[in-house]
Amino acid sequence: xxxxxxxxxxxxxxxxxxxxxxxxxxxxxxxxxxxxxxxxxxxxxxxxxxxxxxxxxxxxxxxxxxxxxxxxxxxxxxxxxxxxxxxxxxxxxxxxxxxxxxxxxxxxxxxxxxxxxxxxxxxxxxxxxxxxxxxxxxxxxxxxxxxxxxxxxxxxxxxxxxxxxxxxxxxxxxxxxxxxxxxxxxxxxxxxxxxxxxxxxxxxxxxxxxxxxxxxxxxxxxxxxxxxxxxxxxxxxxxxxxxxxxxxxxxxxxxxxxxxxxxxxxxxxxxxxxxxxxxxxxxxxxxxxxxxxxxxxxxxxxxxxxxxxxxxxxxxxxxxxxxxxxxxxxxxxxxxxxxxxxxxxxxxxxxxxxxxxxxxxxxxxxxxxxxxxxxxxxxxxxxxxxxxxxxxxxxxxxxxxxxxxxxxxxxxxxxxxxxxxxxxxxxxxxxxxxxxxxxxxxxxxxxxxxxxxxxxxxxxxxxxxx
Numbered sequence: 335x336x337x338x339x340x341x342x343x344x345x346x347x348x349x350x351x352x353x354x355x356x357x358x359x360x361x362x363x364x365x366x367x368x369x370x371x372x373x374x375x376x377x378x379x380x381x382x383x384x385x386x387x388x389x390x391x392x393x394x395x396x397x398x399x400x401x402x403x404x405x406x407x408x409x410x411x412x413x414x415x416x417x418x419x420x421x422x423x424x425x426x427x428x429x430x431x432x433x434x435x436x437x438x439x440x441x442x443x444x445x446x447x448x449x450x451x452x453x454x455x456x457x458x459x460x461x462x463x464x465x466x467x468x469x470x471x472x473x474x475x476x477x478x479x480x481x482x483x484x485x486x487x488x489x490x491x492x493x494x495x496x497x498x499x500x501x502x503x504x505x506x507x508x509x510x511x512x513x514x515x516x517x518x519x520x521x522x523x524x525x526x527x528x529x530x531x532x533x534x535x536x537x538x539x540x541x542x543x544x545x546x547x548x549x550x551x552x553x554x555x556x557x558x559x560x561x562x563x564x565x566x567x568x569x570x571x572x573x574x575x576x577x578x579x580x581x582x583x584x585x586x587x588x589x590x591x592x593x594x595x596x597x598x599x600x601x602x603x604x605x606x607x608x609x610x611x612x613x614x615x616x617x618x619x620x621x622x623x624x625x626x627x628x629x630x631x632x633x634x635x636x637x638x639x640x641x642x643x644x645x646x647x648x649x650x651x652x653x654x655x656x657x658x659x660x661x662x663x664x665x666x667x668x669x670x671x672x673x674x675x676x677x678x679x680x681x682x683x684x685x686x687x688x689x690x691x692x693x694x695x696x697x698x699x700x701x702x703x704x705x706x707x708x709x710x711x712x713x714x715x716x717x718x719x720x721x722x723x724x725x726x727x728x729x730x731x732x733x734x735x736x737x738x739x740x741x742x743x744x745x746x747x748x749x750x751x752x753x754x755x756x757x758x759x760x761x762x763x764x765x766x767x768x769x770x771x772x773x774x775x776x777x778x779x780x781x782x783x784x785x786x787x788x789x790x791x792x793x794x795x796x797x798x799x800x
Contacts, residue, residue: 457486457519460777461549461558464493465528466565468764472501474564477770479510482519484771485778489514490558492523492549523548528565531763535568538576546570550577553756560777562748564761564770571609574754582793586610587753588621589692589760590628591699595683602680603629604643604688605752607695615658618642618689619666623792624752625687626669631783632776633686641675641685643694649674655691663689668795710735748773750780752789757781 462478464471471493478489491498499522502508514520526543529535538547546565550573552558563570571587580587588606595602605621606613622640629638642660644652649660651674663671675688680698690698717730748769751758759777762769780786 457488458560458778458781459488459490459552459558460774460781461490461492461523461552461561462774463528463545463549463561463563463565463570464491464498465525465545466563466570467761468531468564469766470528470564471498472505472507473766474770475502475507475511476505477765477767478520478774479507479514480767481771481774482514485775487774487778488518489520489774490523490549490552491520492525492545492552494527495522495524498522523552525549529569531566533566533569535566535572538569538573544569544573546573547577550574550756550758553758554578559781560757560759562759562761562770562773562777564748564763564765564773567608567760570758570760571751571754574751574756574758578754578756580754581789583795584620584624584753584792586613586617586620587751588617588624589695589749590625590752591695591749593681593702595681597683600635600683600686601633602683602685602688603633604680604690604695604698606690606692607699607749608692609751610692611696612693613655613691615655615662618655618659618691619662620753621689622663622666622669622671622687623795624789625689627788627792628750628752628780628785629686631785631788632779635686637670638686639672639684640669641672641679641688643680643688643690643698644674644676647674647676659689748776750776755786757786 462474464474464478467474475491475498478491481487482489499508499511502511511520515522525545525548526541528545529537529541538544541547546563546569549558549561549563550570553561554577561570561574567589571589575587586606587609589609590603590605591607592601593604603625605625606617610617622642626638626640629635640663642656642663644656644660646652649664650657652660656674660674663669672685675685677698679685680688713730748759748761748765751760757777757780759773759780761773765773
């Protein structure tokens with residue numbers, strides 16, 4: 335009986351070693367190799383400890399024979415430990431930069447700024463509403479300081495200077511803040527209180543010293559090439575219209591958001607996602623023209639395919655707005671209009687730009703924001719239970735988180751306000767430092783690709799002058 339028990343334990347150890355060898359290749363390519371190696375090590379330790387106990391008992395009974403088995407068991411243990419150590423080492427040295435820096439993954443997959451572009455570009459000034467956002471000013475400042483070191487940009491940080499310095503000192507950012515100020519890469523611009531998230535957008539007309547107004551004035555006077563705010567999006571749009579104005583011929587500006595598709599290197603631009611709840615056909619026509627320029631300049635798509643969000647592919651489908659807009663886009667010679675785009679086609683990659691009214695677009699945006707978290711929860715609940723399930727889950731965890739990030743719009747930083755006479759990036763209200771970095775990268779890319787110059791060319795189109 336004892337010999338049978340010993341044989342069973344030996345077979346268990348051999349299977350464990352085979353399992354490690356088979357999965358060592360996997361651990362070299364998945365993002366969770368470090369965590370998986372530690373988890374597997376714990377499993378190995380538990381099994382080997384049990385095997386060691388049995389082997390020691392057998393040794394007392396079987397003498398020299400058991401001694402040989404003990405020696406074999408120790409060899410197996412050493413082999414398993416070596417495999418675990420190798421996997422852990424590979425994870426730390428090769429994969430750790432990608433695992434623990436989501437922005438690098440984002441840049442590797444769909445970076446809008448190439449390395450050569452960063453090296454050869456002159457530093458540009460970007461105005462940042464440092465008081466806008468649910469957690470401002472700390473995460474906004476942290477993101478700005480990080481972005482300065484990553485991209486060729488300088489920051490005019492607008493906010494109440496005393497509060498900014500106080501908060502920076504509390505979280506240990508004051509030394510880096512002072513360093514960047516001394517290097518002339520960051521400048522603090524004093525302002526009043528921000529426009530609150532619950533305030534009416536028209537408050538910008540009364541509170542001229544509000545942080546978003548001061549930041550927008552920097553763009554108006556050409557002291558900054560772009561503006562970013564994670565505050566009240568309605569206030570940002572109102573401030574942009576009142577301070578820098580709309581492009582000639584554009585009746586309403588639109589918020590354009592990048593959505594992921596099956597091809598992670600080619601996102602789809604959806605507009606409008608919240609600026610205009612009630613639209614005319616002419617508005618959507620103009621949105622398509624704005625999105626076409628953006629897709630060509632920033633996304634580097636030579637001939638963007640335009641889609642109109644609708645309930646069916648046929649041109650007779652939809653409400654009065656959809657039918658009339660379809661006719662306008664079909665007759666527009668400056669666009670590659672691909673017809674109606676159903677909801678299931680938005681993320682398919684078949685379209686580069688999708689236009690819709692702001693009411694529909696905002697619902698679509700908010701729905702997408704929830705998909706990543708829900709999908710992750712469903713997958714977690716379906717993973718197998720027990721020890722083997724935990725080991726498998728460890729290998730999949732980072733992959734699942736990456737899926738969630740690809741589906742989470744907040745992880746991509748912000749959306750462009752298109753149709754105003756300047757580059758404005760709207761951030762998510764709950765933006766943390768990573769989102770701020772991504773949004774500033776987007777702002778830099780828009781400036782660097784001369785988006786405003788090409789948007790101004792739209793004024794020459796007959797349709798905008800009629």
